[in-house]
Amino acid sequence: MTVMSNSPGRAPVQPAVLQRIREAVGERGCLTDPAEMAPLLKSWRDNWRGRVPMVVRPANTQQVAAVVRICAETGTPIVPQGGNTGLTGGGQPHDDNSEIILSTARMNQVVALDLANDTMTVEAGCILAEIQRRAAEAGRLFPLSLAAEGSCQIGGNLATNAGGTQVLRYGNARNLVLGLEVVLPDGSIWDGLRGLRKDNTGYDLKQLFIGAEGTLGIITRAVLKLHPRPGDSETMLVALPVPAAAVTLLARARAAVGEQVTTFELIQRSCLDIVLKHIPGAADPLPARHPWYALVEVAGQGGPGTLRPAVEALLAEAAEAGEVLDAVLASSQQQARALRRLREGIPEAQNHEGVSLKHDVSVPLSRIDEFIARASRQLQAAYPGIRIVAFGHIGDGNIHFNPAQPVGADRARFAAELPRVNQMVHDLVHELGGSISAEHGIGRLRREELKRYKSPVELALMGAIKRALDPGNIMNPGKLVSP
Ligand SMILES: Cc1cc2nc3c(=O)[nH]c(=O)nc-3n(C[C@H](O)[C@H](O)[C@H](O)COP(=O)(O)OP(=O)(O)OC[C@H]3O[C@@H](n4cnc5c(N)ncnc54)[C@H](O)[C@@H]3O)c2cc1C
Numbered sequence: 001m002t003v004m005s006n007s008p009g010r011a012p013v014q015p016a017v018l019q020r021i022r023e024a025v026g027e028r029g030c031l032t033d034p035a036e037m038a039p040l041l042k043s044w045r046d047n048w049r050g051r052v053p054m055v056v057r058p059a060n061t062q063q064v065a066a067v068v069r070i071c072a073e074t075g076t077p078i079v080p081q082g083g084n085t086g087l088t089g090g091g092q093p094h095d096d097n098s099e100i101i102l103s104t105a106r107m108n109q110v111v112a113l114d115l116a117n118d119t120m121t122v123e124a125g126c127i128l129a130e131i132q133r134r135a136a137e138a139g140r141l142f143p144l145s146l147a148a149e150g151s152c153q154i155g156g157n158l159a160t161n162a163g164g165t166q167v168l169r170y171g172n173a174r175n176l177v178l179g180l181e182v183v184l185p186d187g188s189i190w191d192g193l194r195g196l197r198k199d200n201t202g203y204d205l206k207q208l209f210i211g212a213e214g215t216l217g218i219i220t221r222a223v224l225k226l227h228p229r230p231g232d233s234e235t236m237l238v239a240l241p242v243p244a245a246a247v248t249l250l251a252r253a254r255a256a257v258g259e260q261v262t263t264f265e266l267i268q269r270s271c272l273d274i275v276l277k278h279i280p281g282a283a284d285p286l287p288a289r290h291p292w293y294a295l296v297e298v299a300g301q302g303g304p305g306t307l308r309p310a311v312e313a314l315l316a317e318a319a320e321a322g323e324v325l326d327a328v329l330a331s332s333q334q335q336a337r338a339l340r341r342l343r344e345g346i347p348e349a350q351n352h353e354g355v356s357l358k359h360d361v362s363v364p365l366s367r368i369d370e371f372i373a374r375a376s377r378q379l380q381a382a383y384p385g386i387r388i389v390a391f392g393h394i395g396d397g398n399i400h401f402n403p404a405q406p407v408g409a410d411r412a413r414f415a416a417e418l419p420r421v422n423q424m425v426h427d428l429v430h431e432l433g434g435s436i437s438a439e440h441g442i443g444r445l446r447r448e449e450l451k452r453y454k455s456p457v458e459l460a461l462m463g464a465i466k467r468a469l470d471p472g473n474i475m476n477p478g479k480l481v482s483p
Helices: 015-025 032-040 063-075 126-136 156-160 245-262 269-278 308-320 333-344 345-353 365-382 411-415 417-432 447-453 457-468
Strands: 078-081 100-103 110-114 117-122 177-183 191-192 218-225 233-238 259-267 292-300 324-330 360-362 391-392 398-401
Touching: 015 063, 032 100, 032 411, 063 078, 063 100, 063 177, 063 191, 063 218, 078 156, 078 218, 110 126, 117 126, 126 156, 126 308, 233 308, 233 333, 245 259, 245 292, 245 308, 259 333, 269 292, 269 345, 269 391, 292 333, 308 324, 333 345, 333 360, 360 417, 365 398, 365 417, 417 447
Parallel strands: 078 100
Antiparallel strands: 110 117, 117 218, 177 191, 177 218, 233 292, 233 324, 259 292, 259 391, 360 398, 391 398
């Protein structure tokens, strides 16, 4: 389902404004050719599309500031864009040519590496995988890791407070940053590029812009925290009878190896089935079928094999207690990659299975079992034949709950049920003390729903912050917040 409209009905950007922007950034900084702009005007899942007269690609912070000043003076809305892998329509313009896209793609330099301080200062347009590579080259780890890491940019990661597979150990993007530089909606530059672990001098302003989805300013640089590279790791796929067993196993694993549990992903059998069907080279590593699985990784210091005895003891104890039905422990990097691929391939495999209604929710770990059981029961009662597809970063209480259309059902008719299904799932999440967006953000996708689940006080606070920083409402209007 592609959303083309949702236009707020503004006038197109005037040619004179575009000319001023062109002068500020030069020819290389402007794209107006429809063919060149086309990939930036639709979202990764192609469920959002829009139109702009120009994509602006500044070369540095000063050029970003110059463009924003022109936009502030002329009331021209700006859609910041990084790698365009966001899943909530936040980086997509509306369809009336009234906005410009400001892309950070050309601002892709590592500015400084301070190994004594364990920090790397980068421009917003650096690709996440490149940052990981540069950290590894320096003998360090930058632990943010997600399936889109070959395309997404650190500015986008911070603007969405991205999560990914290692949140359990290292936290969200929010926890991996010490300082930011931001161009504010009036075009001024806030230099908060401090590499400090302690700075108790008032409001932590950088946190305002992290997770703000480009509605409060444009992140142009960041000081990132680096970590020691683990010397040893173990990857395993564990078969489980029920989701609750995953929560018990997680507690067992943390008791055994503490913070060294880096990844803990839940996979329903239905997910494995579609991965085996659609992802080339995928193979079931266990001889029998099981209802649930956990992909677990532990990583720590010490040479290869250091963690093995603790992991083997952990699996043996869990099996004896009846919590684990079977398990495979990777014996090489290649096997570890193959196990990871089973989890990473799920979104792609789902694309081949017709319409699926996606939910990125979180609940307290203690309510995961209840959430999956009740949500599945409710949907199966309302839509006989619906296929429940649940997986996710269960160590963080984050479940991707993506029910798929019954086999052979009419695609359009099932897709039209989205609002009703959303409400059923999200009402339950809310009742269980959870969140309707665990890691993908709000963007345009969940903006209206947010009003149902956030308290009036929270909504008023968010609106007040937006109005204070962006009184002209030029920063990514129509996304996340309703000023
Ligand atoms: C296959 C796949 C897997 C994914 N897995 C995960 C996952 O595990 N965890 C997760 O959290 N997300 C995941 N995502 C979602 C997405 O990758 C993240 O949201 C990512 O952080 C977006 O980065 P980006 O550079 O692509 O941002 P974009 O999509 O370009 O933008 C996202 C939002 O940030 C704003 N923005 C971008 N750059 C800036 C900037 N410099 N300053 C201010 N605002 C800015 C945009 O306006 C928009 O609102 C996945 C996406 C895909 C396609």
